[in-house]
Amino acid sequence: MTKVPFLDLKRMNAPYRDILEDAAKSVVESGWFIRGLYCEHFEHAFAEYIGVKYAVGVGNGLDALTLMLRASMELGRLHEGDEILVPSNTFIATVLAVSAAGLKPVLVEPSVNTYDMDPKCLKNACGARTRGILVVHLYGRLCAMDEICEFANAHDLLLFEDCAQAHGARMNDGRSAGSFGSASSFSFYPTKNLGALGDAGMVVTNDADVAEVVRALGNYGSEQKYVNRFKGVNSRLDEMQAALLLAKLPDLEASNERRREVAVRYCREIKNPKVLLPELPAVPSEHVWHVFVIRLKSEVARDDLQKFLRERGIETLIHYPIPPHLQEAYAHEFCGEYPVAESMAKTILSIPMGPVMTDDEVSKVIGAINEF
Numbered sequence: 184m185t186k187v188p189f190l191d192l193k194r195m196n197a198p199y200r201d202i203l204e205d206a207a208k209s210v211v212e213s214g215w216f217i218r219g220l221y222c223e224h225f226e227h228a229f230a231e232y233i234g235v236k237y238a239v240g241v242g243n244g245l246d247a248l249t250l251m252l253r254a255s256m257e258l259g260r261l262h263e264g265d266e267i268l269v270p271s272n273t274f275i276a277t278v279l280a281v282s283a284a285g286l287k288p289v290l291v292e293p294s295v296n297t298y299d300m301d302p303k304c305l306k307n308a309c310g311a312r313t314r315g316i317l318v319v320h321l322y323g324r325l326c327a328m329d330e331i332c333e334f335a336n337a338h339d340l341l342l343f344e345d346c347a348q349a350h351g352a353r354m355n356d357g358r359s360a361g362s363f364g365s366a367s368s369f370s371f372y373p374t375k376n377l378g379a380l381g382d383a384g385m386v387v388t389n390d391a392d393v394a395e396v397v398r399a400l401g402n403y404g405s406e407q408k409y410v411n412r413f414k415g416v417n418s419r420l421d422e423m424q425a426a427l428l429l430a431k432l433p434d435l436e437a438s439n440e441r442r443r444e445v446a447v448r449y450c451r452e453i454k455n456p457k458v459l460l461p462e463l464p465a466v467p468s469e470h471v472w473h474v475f476v477i478r479l480k481s482e483v484a485r486d487d488l489q490k491f492l493r494e495r496g497i498e499t500l501i502h503y504p505i506p507p508h509l510q511e512a513y514a515h516e517f518c519g520e521y522p523v524a525e526s527m528a529k530t531i532l533s534i535p536m537g538p539v540m541t542d543d544e545v546s547k548v549i550g551a552i553n554e555f
């Protein structure tokens with residue numbers, strides 16, 4: 184039986200083998216391993232790609248989130264205990280970062296059509312202590328940024344973006360995920376649309392002060408060696424990962440485009456009354472299909488389909504099976520009710536998606552789901 188992996192990381196990196204080896208060799212020969220020329224080049228290239236002025240490489244996506252929030256606090260724009268609106272159906276890192284910065288996450292339900300934060304739910308969640316919104320372009324789909332920016336402006340809230348799943352998602356007018364917020368974070372974890380061969384992350388911003396403070400915070404809070412302006416951490420982008428990411432960045436557009444082709448085929452050709460498909464955005468560039476998430480009518484149907492596909496060699500995952508408010512780590516923290524996030528967690532299923540899927544593999548997934 185030929186298997187269809189959820190995401191084939193070996194196949195994804197194989198075309199870059201020579202260029203990655205060359206990049207690694209140059210780093211070894213340079214004798215400089217952290218925050219050197221490759222880091223600087225990649226920061227410039229990535230800032231230009233996103234359409235922002237500054238980019239600061241950090242150790243991973245969670246640190247990027249935490250440090251951009253902490254920078255806003257060090258700059259006096261946020262204070263301990265301030266409330267930040269975050270989606271109720273996100274990956275735990277978004278919520279952990281808000282907590283780690285000493286801020287209070289307040290959950291906002293998603294729209295079942297887009298899986299992204301529902302702008303209509305912002306009003307109810309926004310209270311006297313709300314100071315910011317941290318949107319997540321979940322699964323690669325750009326949030327309803329016009330409405331969210333308008334709400335943030337009207338209520339004087341700082342806007343942040345978690346772009347860990349949305350490298351290159353952009354509106355018709357060219358504005359990209361990461362360019363709307365006062366600061367935005369990216370992860371280059373190996374499975375992301377732009378993936379390193381290890382951990383890596385980035386904060387992007389148009390604000391020189393934010394960039395400067397994030398850079399210092401990631402380096403023990405220091406701008407000048409052995410002089411500490413902040414109580415910082417060690418979270419820096421190393422030269423090896425920066426060189427590898429710099430080598431892969433030029434292909435990101437083409438690999439996102441291939442994901443879109445796969446998504447369009449899934450949406451057109453999966454025809455099973457038990458399966459609810461995600462909505463294709465009217466503007467295709469707004470989605471980079473980090474994962475392709477379908478929904479089933481019930482938890483039983485979901486588990487049955489997952490087993491049915493597994494028996495046919497098709498690997499699936501659930502993003503995510505337990506929403507943040509039901510995690511043990513957050514017991515007693517959230518008192519509201521989040522029925523949309525809970526029902527999604529029970530009925531969603533992520534099917535294989537990636538830039539290196541063959542047409543045959545896509546057909547196999549479609550055939551199996553239609554047979555279910």
Ligand SMILES: *Cc1c(COP(=O)(O)O)cnc(C)c1O
Nearest residue numbers: 243244245274276277347370372
């Ligand atoms: C992957 C991810 C993160 C965390 O990134 P790491 O590099 O793994 O720390 C944060 N938010 C979202 C939405 C993610 O998908």
